[in-house]
Amino acid sequence: MITKEALERVRGWFAGRLPEDWRAAPADITVDREEITVRLTIPDVDLPADTAEAEADEARAGRAKAFREETREQRMKIAQEAQHRYERKVSWGVSVGGREELWTHVSAPVMTRLRQPQRLVLDTLVEAGVARSRSEALAWCVRLVGQHEDEWLGELREAMGHVADVRRKGPAA
The missing domain is CATH 3.30.300 (GMP Synthetase; Chain A, domain 3)
Incomplete structure (x- = not known):
């Protein structure tokens, strides 16, 4: 980050x-x-x-x-x-x-490992014509979460920024 x-x-x-x-x-x-x-x-x-x-x-x-x-x-x-x-x-x-x-x-390519229930979600999106591939289906899911959880993601990023500030102020390794 x-x-x-x-x-x-x-x-x-x-x-x-x-x-x-x-x-x-x-x-x-x-x-x-x-x-x-x-x-x-x-x-x-x-x-x-x-x-x-x-x-x-x-x-x-x-x-x-x-x-x-x-x-x-x-x-x-x-x-x-x-x-x-x-x-x-x-x-x-x-x-x-x-x-x-x-x-x-x-x-940018992103590598991930998914268990069968998550792969089935992607396969359903492909079979329904929502996406052409698992990769495109995963990108679709990420966009959807980003649209619907924008406020929560903003709060999470802000909290991570505070953690990074505290780490930077801490003792040197």
């Missing part, structure tokens, strides 16, 4: 490095062992109030695509600097009017 201080350092670096005109709000930065994900909030599309939802969503998709293309060179330069500094891949995403897009993010 990344320490609170390390996360603060990464967030601080990006806050100082990102161009001001890229964001309508502070960047949302997530860090794990393999990757730094930078989600930028850009201004929403200016549309009439009576614009259909599908039209507005497509306009936002277009805005996100344009932002991605127009900033590619500068984002890649910033990513290279961060990757060198923090030894992690950097992924980018954008939020525009509630629409979220994530580009070129890391898909």
Whole structure:
């Protein structure tokens, strides 16, 4: 797990490095062992109030695509600097009017051992067409838990951060 201080350092670096005109709000930065994900909030599309939802969503998709293309060179330069500094891949995403897009993010393999009851859950998801493989079914389950237990996971991460702080203040080995 990344320490609170390390996360603060990464967030601080990006806050100082990102161009001001890229964001309508502070960047949302997530860090794990393999990757730094930078989600930028850009201004929403200016549309009439009576614009259909599908039209507005497509306009936002277009805005996100344009932002991605127009900033590619500068984002890649910033990513290279961060990757060198923090030894992690950097992924980018954008939020525009509630629409979220994530580009070129890391898909890290994870090894796990499951007993038959857990394998049967995955196999049921595959047989039902919810997932194409056990791997995809497991990823689906993890996403579902993340969606429904977000508050609890946040509290758990915060508690783990406190434990890491106490360990760091303890006696040297």
